[in-house]
Amino acid sequence: MIHLDMVGKAYQMGSETVHALRNVNLTIESGDYIAVIGPSGSGKSTLMNIVGCLDTATHGRYTLADHEVARLSGDRLAEVRNATIGFVFQTFNLLPRLSARENVELPLIYAGMSKSDRRKRSEVMLRRVGLEDRMRHKPNELSGGQRQRVAIARALATSPAVLLADEPTGALDTHTGLEIMRLLEDLNTEGTTLILVTHDHELAMRAHREIRLRDGEIVHEEIR
Amino acid sequence: MIHLDMVGKAYQMGSETVHALRNVNLTIESGDYIAVIGPSGSGKSTLMNIVGCLDTATHGRYTLADHEVARLSGDRLAEVRNATIGFVFQTFNLLPRLSARENVELPLIYAGMSKSDRRKRSEVMLRRVGLEDRMRHKPNELSGGQRQRVAIARALATSPAVLLADEPTGALDTHTGLEIMRLLEDLNTEGTTLILVTHDHELAMRAHREIRLRDGEIVHEEIR
Ligand SMILES: Nc1ncnc2c1ncn2[C@@H]1O[C@H](COP(=O)(O)OP(=O)(O)OP(=O)(O)O)[C@@H](O)[C@H]1O
Ligand SMILES: Nc1ncnc2c1ncn2[C@@H]1O[C@H](COP(=O)(O)OP(=O)(O)OP(=O)(O)O)[C@@H](O)[C@H]1O
Numbered sequence: 094m095i096h097l098d099m100v101g102k103a104y105q106m107g108s109e110t111v112h113a114l115r116n117v118n119l120t121i122e123s124g125d126y127i128a129v130i131g132p133s134g135s136g137k138s139t140l141m142n143i144v145g146c147l148d149t150a151t152h153g154r155y156t157l158a159d160h161e162v163a164r165l166s167g168d169r170l171a172e173v174r175n176a177t178i179g180f181v182f183q184t185f186n187l188l189p190r191l192s193a194r195e196n197v198e199l200p201l202i203y204a205g206m207s208k209s210d211r212r213k214r215s216e217v218m219l220r221r222v223g224l225e226d227r228m229r230h231k232p233n234e235l236s237g238g239q240r241q242r243v244a245i246a247r248a249l250a251t252s253p254a255v256l257l258a259d260e261p262t263g264a265l266d267t268h269t270g271l272e273i274m275r276l277l278e279d280l281n282t283e284g285t286t287l288i289l290v291t292h293d294h295e296l297a298m299r300a301h302r303e304i305r306l307r308d309g310e311i312v313h314e315e316i317r
Numbered sequence: 318m319i320h321l322d323m324v325g326k327a328y329q330m331g332s333e334t335v336h337a338l339r340n341v342n343l344t345i346e347s348g349d350y351i352a353v354i355g356p357s358g359s360g361k362s363t364l365m366n367i368v369g370c371l372d373t374a375t376h377g378r379y380t381l382a383d384h385e386v387a388r389l390s391g392d393r394l395a396e397v398r399n400a401t402i403g404f405v406f407q408t409f410n411l412l413p414r415l416s417a418r419e420n421v422e423l424p425l426i427y428a429g430m431s432k433s434d435r436r437k438r439s440e441v442m443l444r445r446v447g448l449e450d451r452m453r454h455k456p457n458e459l460s461g462g463q464r465q466r467v468a469i470a471r472a473l474a475t476s477p478a479v480l481l482a483d484e485p486t487g488a489l490d491t492h493t494g495l496e497i498m499r500l501l502e503d504l505n506t507e508g509t510t511l512i513l514v515t516h517d518h519e520l521a522m523r524a525h526r527e528i529r530l531r532d533g534e535i536v537h538e539e540i541r
């Protein structure tokens with residue numbers, strides 16, 4: 094399903110090179126549940142952005158569902174990504190002028206869903222993350238954790254085959270965070286491939302597989 | 318030092334009223350170390366923004382260092398705030414076109430510090446949060462946790478009397494988070510009033526006093 098072969102990401106900063114990722118070899122099968130952990134700056138978000146087709150590797154090869162991603166045109170890449178991947182960003186990335194519900198409907202518009210179906214679907218997703226009475230609020234009228242939950246609802250709206258979640262409970266209290274984890278794990282049980290970045294070792298322990306990054310490299314892998 | 322008397326914050330949303338805070342009575346003495354906890358959406362950031370003079374209450378009275386805050390002019394309020402308070406925002410709020418070091422220097426420019434003193438001071442602060450080799454990076458060239466640490470360095474740069482930190486370790490791995498906590502606690506030992514919002518119950522237990530919010534109200538207070 095997902096195959097990274099000697100993948101690296103380097104940034105040139107004047108005379109210095111920052112190696113955000115180096116020599117990553119990783120295979121993820123359909124339906125896997127994987128936690129990615131590691132210190133601040135170790136390359137977790139960089140890895141997620143490459144897997145999610147939001148960024149390109151500078152070294153190595155990335156294959157997604159038999160597509161060699163570097164060979165796809167911009168349009169074709171966007172098509173594959175929108176059809177396959179749901180992404181919860183570390184910084185949420187909501188559109189500030191749209192309400193919570195309109196933000197969740199956005200990927201459904203791209204998926205060609207009818208207006209009334211979109212409306213129903215976005216309401217269902219927002220209810221699932223506990224925001225049924227915040228649907229009309231814009232992002233600046235929501236708390237940090239509420240914005241994070243809108244981002245989660247949006248990522249789940251298209252029932253993606255692969256869900257990438259970059260610290261999906263980072264802004265949530267323990268109780269709300271556990272509700273979200275149960276929601277994500279239910280989806281995994283139903284077949285969604287779940288890859289999540291977390292700083293919380295207790296949450297990482299729930300995954301079936303744990304990958305640890307340090308300085309851009311995989312230094313440890315555990316299968317349960 | 319800080320005195321909230323029946324403070325409330327209400328938002329009018331069409332025909333509905335959202336009570337983000339209600340009937341908050343709170344006194345904080347100089348040098349206190351307080352943790353504010355509570356579920357997502359319970360009013361923690363709203364409380365911090367009012368205490369930090371970044372937002373105004375719709376009910377009640379807020380007194381800071383003997384100033385009745387609602388009575389201060391916009392300019393005088395900014396003066397008092399810049400002289401007294403350091404703020405780590407839940408969403409960091411860095412200026413995207415400035416480097417990490419320039420972001421940290423900003424409050425020092427307002428404080429009238431000379432260029433060479435600002436340069437030295439910002440480098441010291443960034444070193445203290447472990448970012449000595451990221452000083453020239455702009456926010457979009459930094460990881461989530463690195464941005465958070467720049468926001469912390471910036472808040473500490475003026476050695477404020479009161480430090481308000483809205484989830485200062487939310488984007489950090491456990492190890493880096495504990496280093497930051499020790500840095501903040503050292504400052505508290507030296508006299509800085511420390512008020513921090515956290516979702517982490519273990520971190521909250523380190524404070525000398527814990528305030529729990531639910532639905533905009535203080536429902537529990539513990540002194541250790
Ligand atoms: N501008 C606004 N208009 C309407 N409602 C608002 C506005 N700003 C905040 N709220 C509401 O006020 C409540 C408190 O928000 P606040 O940001 O203080 O919560 P919080 O405790 O910091 O939550 P979190 O832990 O998720 O960061 C939330 O329910 C939020 O939806
Ligand atoms: N555009 C860029 N230019 C230069 N360096 C960058 C750029 N983007 C990221 N980096 C660097 O790459 C490294 C990895 O960043 P990344 O965001 O993947 O870390 P992370 O593991 O997600 O960290 P965190 O836990 O703090 O979110 C960091 O040291 C960061 O400074």
Ligand SMILES: [Mg+2]
Binds near residue numbers: 138
């Ligand atoms: Mg990250």
Ligand SMILES: [Mg+2]
Binds near residue numbers: 236237238363407
């Ligand atoms: Mg908040």
